[in-house]
Amino acid sequence: MxxxxxxxxxxxxxxxxxxxxxxxxxxxxxxxxxxxxxxxxxxxxxxxxxxxxxxxxxxxxxxxxxxxxxxxxxxxxxxxxxxxxxxxxxxxxxxxxxxxxxxxxxxxxxxxxxxxxxxxxxxxxxxxxxxSPAPTRAALASVLHRAKRNKAFEGCRFVGLALDGTTAGRRRKSKSSCGLCRPYRNAAREIVGYRHHLVLAAVVGASLTLPVDVEPYGPDDSEYAAGQRLLRRVRTSLGARSIDYVVVDGEFATAPFLHAAGDVGWPVVARLKDNLPELFQAAQRRFRSQPPHLQFRDGPHPIDLWDAEDFDPWEALRWESVRVIRYRQRHPDGEIIEAYWLTNLPSRQISRRSLYALAKSRWQIENQGFNDAKNRYGLEHICDHHPDSLLIVWLLTCLALTLERLYRTRYxxxxxxxxxxxxxxxxxxxxxxxxxxxxxxx
Structure with missing residues (x-):
């Protein structure tokens, strides 16, 4: 053969x-x-x-x-x-x-x-x-448990779980036996190819970023539904005490996902964008009429930060109030980056500067997660166009990344x-x- x-x-x-x-x-x-x-x-x-x-x-x-x-x-x-x-x-x-x-x-x-x-x-x-994917997922969780017991995250006050979606494996034609092929359309809504989508969960917050699990989703599924399944499974495999917070991009800033995180006992830090127009516009109006509440430096970058925790939740959200921060970051070349974040972490539990660090930890899954996995370890390559094989290869890529990083940075x-x-x-x-x-x- x-x-x-x-x-x-x-x-x-x-x-x-x-x-x-x-x-x-x-x-x-x-x-x-x-x-x-x-x-x-x-x-x-x-x-x-x-x-x-x-x-x-x-x-x-x-x-x-x-x-x-x-x-x-x-x-x-x-x-x-x-x-x-x-x-x-x-x-x-x-x-x-x-x-x-x-x-x-x-x-x-x-x-x-x-x-x-x-x-x-x-x-x-x-x-x-x-x-079967279950033993590989259990092996990843076991390594994460032992890594935390072995103080791999020492010096990190808050250990987070970042979730984000991405594409992996593109094809010009779909395969009838692969239920994960999702059509990709151009501006004219014409199908120009097929891609495979997944949500990745990674432990972040320290200098060490470790992938822990993935959840694929097909054409009749969605990113935030897959994210909810992944969130519940990671909660079961890692336990509530292993993670201090969940950090996600704006696509996950929906009431069902925020409620799912609350149900498993984890607070959420989520990017606030115009997909929540009422809250986003209210935060813009308030903060743009006020001076910064905190100013500090993050390396070479001056940071201006605004913070308020008395915003009204939108109708579907079962929170008493919403805390929103805005930060403005100036780069040495003159570029200015501005972002808004929402959370249910109260100010008595976490300071403004710490909340800023939690929000910035989302970029770890982007840089040390997707970028490394795709550019160095071939996450986008399809070894075998079979749905079960695709999932196993993605999980084994996560395990290979985790073992390589622990071996290199710890051992x-x-x-x-x-x-x-x-x-x-x-x-x-x-x-x-x-x-x-x-x-x-x-």
Missing amino acids: GRGGAAEGGGGTRVSGRGARGAGGQRPAFGLGPPTTKEEEAAVKGPSPRGLWKYATQRWRLAAYFRAPGDGRSRPQIPAPTLLWSILIGFILRQNAFRAIEAWVGSSARRALRVSRVFGDDALRYFTERL LHRGAHPVRGAIDLLRLLLLALSAPDFADSS
């Missing part, structure tokens, strides 16, 4: 049931490769795919997830951990196509990748189309070591793959 790889449902190279044992009498974990030699253990001390595997399975305790990732194949010939780890390490190495992963595991770098089998891209398609940053950039870690991982291979003498 594959292009030079073993077939998913048929024959292929037979593997003995008696794997080689290491000096300690242990079999290789999950069939992902032979035991490491002393020379390889020395190489693992620097950043390497083997070190990443050890970090994921031991530090974040994902070994059980790799053993049972929700594999729905009836008669698997290639172990699920082998395929799952190949996708994850492939995404971390920015190989965002299944054919690229096939080429890597078929190369001389396969041993350094900690992959024991050669397979084709069709095996990855067959696997992801039948992989490799210990002691006096500086924080490496993402491109620096990528270079080191590629150099580790080019290191000479050591023969297995066991």
Whole structure:
């Protein structure tokens, strides 16, 4: 079935049931490769795919997830951990196509990748189309829980959850079996292509932005309905105490979404735009006739800020009152940025300057979420045009991003070591793959 790889449902190279044992009498974990030699253990001390595997399975305790990732194949010939780890390490190495992963595991770098089998891209398609998303979502939540317990967000007073929608994967024609294809129309309302839409949830507020879950939505669905489903699921997986606030763009500033956030116990900070004309115009009239209530600097940018918490809610909103802030930010080049935000956080609970920081944290999902996922990790690429595979690939992209960032900013940053950039870690991982291979003498 594959292009030079073993077939998913048929024959292929037979593997003995008696794997080689290491000096300690242990079999290789999950069939992902032979035991490491002393020379390889020395190489693992620097950043390497083997070190990443050890970090994921031991530090974040994902070994059980790799053993049972929700594999729905009836008669698997290639172990699920082998395929799952190949996708994850492939995404971390920015190989965002299944054919690229096939080429890597078929190369001389396969041993350094900690992959024991050669397979084709069709095996990855067959696997992801039948992989349940629930275990991957649980693995993401587990990593986030442990990250917070391990003080990954120390120094951050308020940990937020940012939600926002985006498009991923464009096609000129739709696929009848894909219920996620949404038509894209030009100004004349003519269909010019099809796109796939999703809502991403990411933990924000600190210098570390970690994706936690995604929710797709099709042509008969909407962004804010998908956002409500995602909000409730993240509340169940992370718990109420893991998050201090929710920050969203103006599209989510609707009564149903704000009520859904209140139902799960999280306050909301939402962008106020002209989709709420009465409140928006009332805030404009009041603040433009007043001097700033607070002035400070955010780095090189002078900030003017206005704040009032006695605005009337619109008819559908079940809030006693609405707090609105307006900030005006001046850039060194003379550009002025102005924005309005609404919230149900009272002034006795959070100060004006802190509320400004919460509002600005929304840009983390834009910059460290969508921009990184699309430009570096291929979120927009369609590996397999199948709705189940699309969802799994999006979730595994989130897990790869989360593991890469924790490995780079927490594990490799210990002691006096500086924080490496993402491109620096990528270079080191590629150099580790080019290191000479050591023969297995066991």
